[in-house]
Amino acid sequence: MSTxxxxxxxxxxxxxxxxxxxxxxxxxxxxxxMKHGAIDLGRGFPNFDGPEFVKEAAIQAIRxxxxxxxxxxxVPDLNIAIAERFKKDTGLVVDPDEAVTVTxxxxxxxxxxxxxxxxxxxxxxxxxxxxxxxxxxxSKAGAKLKTITLHPPDFPVPIEELKCxxxxxxxxxxxxxxxxxxxxxxTREELNSIASLCIENDVLVFSDEVYDKLALDMxxxxxxxxxxxxERTVTMNSLGKTFSLTGWKIxxxxxxxxxxxxxxxxxxxxxxxxxxPLHWAAAAALRAPDSFFAELKRDYIAKRDILMKGLKEVxxxxxxxxGTFFVSVDHTPFGLENDIAFVDYLVxxxxxxxxxCSIFYMNPEDGKNLVRFAFCKDExxxxxxxxxxxxxxxx
Amino acid sequence: xxxxxxxxxxxxxxxxxxxxxHLAQRTNAINLAEGFPDFAAPPHIKNAAVSAIHSDFNQxxxxxxxxxxxxxxxxxxxxxxxxxxxxxxxxCGQTEAFAAAxxxxxxxxxxxxxxxxxxxxxxxxxxxxxxxxxxxxxxPPLWTLDxxxxxxxxxxxxxxxxxxxxxxxxxxxxTKEExEIIAGVCCTRNYLAxxxxxxxxxxxxxxxxxxxxxxxxxxxxxxxxxxxxKTFSVTGWRVxxxxxxxxxxxxxxxxxVIITDSAxxxxxxxxxxxxxxxxxxxxxxxxxxxxxxxxIIRLLGGVGFKIQFIPQGSFFLFAELPDxxxxxxxxxxxxxxxxxxxxxxxxQGFFHTKLSSNEVSSxxxxYQKRYIRFAFCKSDxxxxxxxxxxxxxxxxxxxxxLQ
Numbered sequence: 001m002s003t004x005x006x007x008x009x010x011x012x013x014x015x016x017x018x019x020x021x022x023x024x025x026x027x028x029x030x031x032x033x034m035k036h037g038a039i040d041l042g043r044g045f046p047n048f049d050g051p052e053f054v055k056e057a058a059i060q061a062i063r064x065x066x067x068x069x070x071x072x073x074x075v076p077d078l079n080i081a082i083a084e085r086f087k088k089d090t091g092l093v094v095d096p097d098e099a100v101t102v103t104x105x106x107x108x109x110x111x112x113x114x115x116x117x118x119x120x121x122x123x124x125x126x127x128x129x130x131x132x133x134x135x136x137x138x139s140k141a142g143a144k145l146k147t148i149t150l151h152p153p154d155f156p157v158p159i160e161e162l163k164c165x166x167x168x169x170x171x172x173x174x175x176x177x178x179x180x181x182x183x184x185x186x187t188r189e190e191l192n193s194i195a196s197l198c199i200e201n202d203v204l205v206f207s208d209e210v211y212d213k214l215a216l217d218m219x220x221x222x223x224x225x226x227x228x229x230x231e232r233t234v235t236m237n238s239l240g241k242t243f244s245l246t247g248w249k250i251x252x253x254x255x256x257x258x259x260x261x262x263x264x265x266x267x268x269x270x271x272x273x274x275x276x277p278l279h280w281a282a283a284a285a286l287r288a289p290d291s292f293f294a295e296l297k298r299d300y301i302a303k304r305d306i307l308m309k310g311l312k313e314v315x316x317x318x319x320x321x322x323g324t325f326f327v328s329v330d331h332t333p334f335g336l337e338n339d340i341a342f343v344d345y346l347v348x349x350x351x352x353x354x355x356x357c358s359i360f361y362m363n364p365e366d367g368k369n370l371v372r373f374a375f376c377k378d379e380x381x382x383x384x385x386x387x388x389x390x391x392x393x394x395x
Numbered sequence: 396x397x398x399x400x401x402x403x404x405x406x407x408x409x410x411x412x413x414x415x416x417h418l419a420q421r422t423n424a425i426n427l428a429e430g431f432p433d434f435a436a437p438p439h440i441k442n443a444a445v446s447a448i449h450s451d452f453n454q455x456x457x458x459x460x461x462x463x464x465x466x467x468x469x470x471x472x473x474x475x476x477x478x479x480x481x482x483x484x485x486x487c488g489q490t491e492a493f494a495a496a497x498x499x500x501x502x503x504x505x506x507x508x509x510x511x512x513x514x515x516x517x518x519x520x521x522x523x524x525x526x527x528x529x530x531x532x533x534x535p536p537l538w539t540l541d542x543x544x545x546x547x548x549x550x551x552x553x554x555x556x557x558x559x560x561x562x563x564x565x566x567x568x569x570t571k572e573e574x575e576i577i578a579g580v581c582c583t584r585n586y587l588a589x590x591x592x593x594x595x596x597x598x599x600x601x602x603x604x605x606x607x608x609x610x611x612x613x614x615x616x617x618x619x620x621x622x623x624x625k626t627f628s629v630t631g632w633r634v635x636x637x638x639x640x641x642x643x644x645x646x647x648x649x650x651x652v653i654i655t656d657s658a659x660x661x662x663x664x665x666x667x668x669x670x671x672x673x674x675x676x677x678x679x680x681x682x683x684x685x686x687x688x689x690x691i692i693r694l695l696g697g698v699g700f701k702i703q704f705i706p707q708g709s710f711f712l713f714a715e716l717p718d719x720x721x722x723x724x725x726x727x728x729x730x731x732x733x734x735x736x737x738x739x740x741x742x743q744g745f746f747h748t749k750l751s752s753n754e755v756s757s758x759x760x761x762y763q764k765r766y767i768r769f770a771f772c773k774s775d776x777x778x779x780x781x782x783x784x785x786x787x788x789x790x791x792x793x794x795x796x797l798q
Contacts (some may be wrong), residue, residue: 247660
């Protein structure tokens, strides 16, 4: 290792130490992973890279000089590719210029949608556990949050509870399917129930579907495709998870023009534009043949099965995920006080990183029995992690 | 369903600059409106991006080396010591850095001073954070700062001053004396300063860019925002930063995590190469832009524009319509697109202060509708083509005949 890269590694490590004290638990867990030489099954990014044809398209775009500002809502060809993909997946025909907005990852799609369409005091219903970004962004917009908890082992949507919670005062229901951290996929029946309640009460839906191509056991359904729903739904997605390019930050929001207008205005102020050379690569990616997506699914099913089998053998209570690359498990057989204590023990004594699920609930107590493992890693890494846990985790 | 928009979104208007760009595209006009170059980005930087993609730097990433390099540059340019671990937030362009700075510091009702004319996005961000923009007009024709106007703008709700220097749209570089006044006010009244320094490496006639942060008492209260975009001709890459005291930088990073979470990974790597460019790169950048500035001044001055203020920085020229032209700036630009095939930006979109009736009678013809902003970040061939197109529309006196 050259001096330069040693210095860079040191300064990156120091940065990690400092960023411990702020921001998200994910940074902390990554830091601990590095510090203890632990296998990182925490944060959801792969330890393998994206497909060559997508990377080559990005390189070609840089060389072709596509390095300046372009249209803020997206390079036209990418908007077309997104619309084409959406039609293929849902049957819905949308205008690429009027209904599609390219954002800096799904992260920004969510934030721009929230800032553009939520007024302070608006009531928003969330299903817990939820990706911790949602409540942070919603709080920033001054929303009033109501959460409905999904319970193991299958995390079904409690429709009766939703009927009691939703009212004409509700502005938005935010759903995430396939679901992080549980891997649940909302069924057609559940989505139909949510849809009819939304129509009845004139409620919008913000639907985060970043894991739609990791629908492992059942068909992914976009709520926007249900009757009467497109006009009130913002469907959000990104390149990162599907194409193992989480650092590229190319995402999008698809919504009818009267909702797109609001989220585009927010987007134009908070970032204005996303990384243009990567737009061209994203268009190429989205036009990948069916075989690419079939193989992706096969790979992830294999990875899921390795990890799930391993976790069961180690002694966790495992809740099988139907989608995403996450699995949530009950750690209580190992006798630790809560999820934070468990992940701490796991990283320091066993050498594996998991994410404590209490961070995904409004009331941390509700999630203290659960931790989340990511299986977006190569098979060797997954097996090695299982071996470490078999070796060192004791009930 | 317009009722489903948030209050904040309803107040915003879409960018007039972007709309004109679309008209220019439709009519194939030469675009001197939007501020991006039509020449290639430097090869060494593009190669760095290509190399990063090949080397699999494609997952979530923070490149600490950018912070280390910025620390060196801040020391060299402004003589200040900053902490590369604590004082910097890498963001998706200066746009995000500025938005995050505003969200990190401005509460509903807080007043934020903006100098007029001003880049339209500042107001939008402040409004979105439910702050109140307060405008202090710079005085034409030299865009000087009148301290009495600045002092009159303060109330007990004033929280921050936004300073963009070198300045868009005028090309003004705030003088040392003006900066001293602003710094003095910030210190005595305990205001924050948020600067936009994207054109920091584009100053002309041996002018040095002086950052507000370098004045006594300012480091602890200033947030600098800047980016790669203009300096390295990569406006589409979206790598920028905010530099601020640790507490503010930390808050900005937390907001950045909400907005985007991460700047595009391979381009962070390329940013490191860019920021390590040798001094000669910055020297030749300055020289090239200065010669483009001189060219466009000769060209537009020659066809009758009134250019009383020579831009000292940025790549914009804010030229005044000739007295003989009775069109407004918008009418003129429309004609310019349709008859000359050249597009520029009508200046009125940059003005926000309403002149009192006294002022209107004492200044000639309401200057706010008399300026056109031309971007000269274009290749020599493009600028020559502009010259040729304008040449076809000259009258016997050699002036533009667009009445």
